[in-house]
Amino acid sequence: MWRGLRTALIAAGFTVDGVAALLGPSARAALDRGETTPARRAVRGTGAVGTLVRLFLLGDALPRDEVAAAIAPAEVDEAVAAGLLHDLDDADGRVVAALDLRPHGDASLPDAAAWWVLSDLEVSPERRTADREHVLGTGAASLSLARATVRRPVGTLLDVGTGCGVQVLHCSGHARELTATDVSPRALDMARVTFALSGIGAEVLEGPWLAPVAGRRFDQIVSNPPFVPGPPRVEHVYRDSGLGGDGASALLVAALPGHLTEGGVAQLLASWLITSDDWTARPRTWLAEAERAAAPGGLDAWVVQRDVADPALHVGTWLRDAGVDPASPEGTELSERWLDYLAAEGVLAVGFGFVTLRRTAPDVPGTVVCEDLRQSHDDPLGPEIEAWLDRTAWLARHSGDALLDARLRVPDTVALERGLVSTDEGWDPVAATLVRLDGPQWRHDVDEVGVALLAGCRGYLPLRDLLDLLAAARGADADDLAAAALPVVRDLVHHGMLVPA
Known part of the structure; x- marks a missing residue:
């Protein structure tokens, strides 16, 4: 099924560049604003690629025979059985996309491959709130981590909490062996499809946090975990860790150095509760644990704060992210519970940013730096992090x-x-x-x-x-x-x- 669909997607030109050329800048801009009519007009009479755009990017219900021609040699019945399409069983014999399938790419790679990402349909007013097991696609957080990732060649790479597999795609150009873990079987099912459609081989392991790779070390680790601080419960797996507060970030920052090879680098998105004038207080506590995990090696650590939100903004943002109106009865109840929890923890604000960790040789002194980087910064952060690691290593060799x-x-x-x-x-x-x-x-x-x-x-x-x-x-x-x-x-x-x- 998926091999046949990959063949169809390539043949139709349903790729990032192909869709961009088909729509043109005006229709693309309109689609980014949520206006679908210009895109629908742009793809009229364009054959298979137009059908795929309408089916997967515009959410149109289309006749079975039209869809069958576009996805051949894959079959519509196979796609329905796999959960990709939903048969409406109406008089017109139409089918509609049941999952989100869209082309993806990385322009920074010298030989950019054609990728496709499978995830749940985006949450919108027409598409209810997210389920507990909702699997996100290529969201802003995952793309920001991809732009911040160090891209130097490595032998082994681990993606903790892979979701639909976006980070593995971006790391496939510089890592020889790829391992992806997640606690959600549904997310891993989608990641496997993402990898199959994109022609990428990866080891896929189910389990919480680092349990699936106990005793193993990697040259590089990336993670976009469920880092959102909130009460200790799981309403949405992609967002909530169940640990309460910033427990997910604390756990990973403290544990990841123990799974790095000497010289290995870990990078993750993280959030921290700010309970005093010193926003670095909690991250520094985690880094003290991380230094112990790195032993007998040392630890270089760079914590970059990219954003700060007050509790009300934090709660409202993440409720809307899950498709919940904060002013609705459901939203009001959730807001009260969430804000009560943060108030009880003495939270003044919630910080968000990147954490970079490198396990150094035992005889190399480590460096720990926490910095605010809330100024506008449009360039990818990855090259700057690479340069910071180089400069830090140079300074370690040049003291006194x-x-x-x-x-x-x-x-x-x-x-x-x-x-x-x-x-x-x-x-x-x-x-x-x-x-x-x-x-x-x-x-x-x-x-x-x-x-x-x-x-x-x-x-x-x-x-x-x-x-x-x-x-x-x-x-x-x-x-x-x-x-x-x-x-x-x-x-x-x-x-x-x-x-x-």
Whole structure:
């Protein structure tokens, strides 16, 4: 069945590029807004690909014979039996899609393959609320994780909580052996179809969390788990862990390093409850557990907070995500229960972001960094995370005298902004800010001593010599200047604002 359907999808050109070319930019934009008529007009008389667009992307009920021609050599009865189509048994002999099947791709891959993702139909006002076992498709969260994933070649990769298999698709271009786990048999059934249609081989294992891979280690782990903080119950498997609060994120962050090979990297989406002015308090507690799990190796960890929501916004967002109107009787009851729980936990807000973990060699000191990255950032985060891991490894090898002996330079993508105030004598400088013009566009305030030091970082002289010259010019003690400068230099290297020459 699925092999035949794959043949039909390819032959019809039901791919990301094929559909985009068929619809054109105007109809595509309208479809993104939920307006289907322009797309329906665009596919008239276009044969099999138009039928597939209407069936799977527009949700139209179509005559059996038309669908049969479009999916051959797969058969309509097979598709109905497999749960992909639903026979309406009406006078017109029509069938309709019972599941969501859509083309997917990754433009960042040099030889982008044609993929198809199978999931439950999207929740909408016409399509009721999500069931407990609802399987999401290519949602915003899964795509954001894919864009943040490190893409360097690895031997083994594990996707924890694979759902319909989206992360495995994106990792298939750089991982030789793929393993996908999930607690939901329904999700795994859909993942198997996603892999079969997309021509990808993967080991698929059922079970909670890391139980299916007990005792195994992987070069890379990715996870888009049910991270949504809420009461300790499971209303929707894709969203709720049943652990209560941010228990899912706490469990995975603490446990994943124990399943990494030396040098292995884990990346996951996570949420944390913010119960004080310090949003990092809970993630740092998990990272302390993660360091123990990494032993005898060390641990590099980068927690990036991308968004913060107050409890009311958090609850309303996730109720609507499941198709529940927060103002309805059902929504009101769920909101009260959810907000009561968060209030009892002393939650001021809920943070969301990415956690990157790397298990280092036993003799390599680890680095733990928690940072806010809520500024606009449209570039994929994956390359920045790769670069952060490289910079962190370099700094681990260059501590103390080794850093002083290093030759550093300011990249061309870094600029200096100056703040000036008007005085009787003209404009006087009051502030200086170093700004990265690429990636996350980090910003660092620097004083005039820092400005002078950075002006000399052209890769010609060791940092030690630059500090000695600066100390002599300012009549300062070279050792005191170095002690003050080194933490700043390390921070600038971490953020790519100083790089080894």
